[in-house]
Amino acid sequence: DTGVSQDPRHxxxxxxxxxxxxxxxxxxxxxxxxxxxxxxxxxxxxxxxQNEAQLEKSRLLSDRFSAERPKGSFSTLEIQRTxxxxxxxxxxxxxxxxxxxIYFGEGSWLTVV
Amino acid sequence: DQQVKQNSPSLSVQEGRISILNCDYTxxxxxxxxxxxxYPAEGPTFLISIxxxxxxxxxxxxxxxxNKSAKHLSLHIVPSQPGDSAVYFxxxxxxxxxxxxGTGTRLTVIP
Numbered sequence: 001d002t003g004v005s006q007d008p009r010h011x012x013x014x015x016x017x018x019x020x021x022x023x024x025x026x027x028x029x030x031x032x033x034x035x036x037x038x039x040x041x042x043x044x045x046x047x048x049x050q051n052e053a054q055l056e057k058s059r060l061l062s063d064r065f066s067a068e069r070p071k072g073s074f075s076t077l078e079i080q081r082t083x084x085x086x087x088x089x090x091x092x093x094x095x096x097x098x099x100x101x102i103y104f105g106e107g108s109w110l111t112v113v
Numbered sequence: 114d115q116q117v118k119q120n121s122p123s124l125s126v127q128e129g130r131i132s133i134l135n136c137d138y139t140x141x142x143x144x145x146x147x148x149x150x151x152y153p154a155e156g157p158t159f160l161i162s163i164x165x166x167x168x169x170x171x172x173x174x175x176x177x178x179x180n181k182s183a184k185h186l187s188l189h190i191v192p193s194q195p196g197d198s199a200v201y202f203x204x205x206x207x208x209x210x211x212x213x214x215g216t217g218t219r220l221t222v223i224p
Contacts, residue, residue, distance in 0.1 A: 004156075006156075033211060033212075035212075040216070041216055041217075042117075042202050042204075042214030042215050042216050042217055043157065043202070043212070043214050044214070045211040045212065045213070048211050056211065089154075091156050091157070093156075093212075100145045100162065100164075100206065101147065101159060101162055102147070102159070102206075102212055103159055104149070104156035104157045104158070104159075105156050106155055106156045107154070107155065107156040109154065
C-alpha cells in the first residue's frame, strides 16, 4: 500500500492525558498536512510541512498541540492535556511539489472521555 | 469565515440519473479546486480536480464545471450508482497551500 497511512486509527483517552498520532505520507511527497474534522463539518486545516519545515499553523493549533516532521518523512501530532473538545478525526494528507492534488490518509479517531 | 460553501447538506437521486453537487467560493485567488468523496470513519478520497484556467474537466462518470465569474463549481455524476452514496466535499487551494473545505453534501443514490 503506497497511500498515506496513519496510526493509530482509533484512540480513546482520559481527559488530561497526552496522545500522539503518526502519519507516513506517500513516499515521494514532500508536503504533509494535518487536518481535523468534527461531525457535520468539513476538514479544518491545522498545520503544514514542506520537508521538515513547518510552514504554516492554524490558530486552531493551540499550545497543547505540537507537530513535528524531523527528517522530512513521517510526522507526529501530539496533543497534551487532552480535553473533551479535542475529540475529532485527525487527518493527515500529503502532496508533491506542485501541491495541487492532496491525498488523505484514513484518519485517526480520537475520543476523549 | 467560510470561504468555500456547499449550501445543500443532502441530495437524493435515483440510480441511473444525474447527480449535481454544487459549491460556491468567495476567494477569487483560489487557483485549484478539488472534489473529495468521504465514507464514515474514513479519510476523504480524491475524485477530480480543476485548474482555475479551465472551465471543465471530465474523468469517466465525473465532470467538474467551473464558472469563475460566478465563483461557482459543480460536480456532475452520470449515471449515478448506489456506490456513489457518500458525503462529497468541495475544496479549494490558493498558491499550493492548504485546502479550504466546504461543509459537505451527503449524496444518497436510491436503487
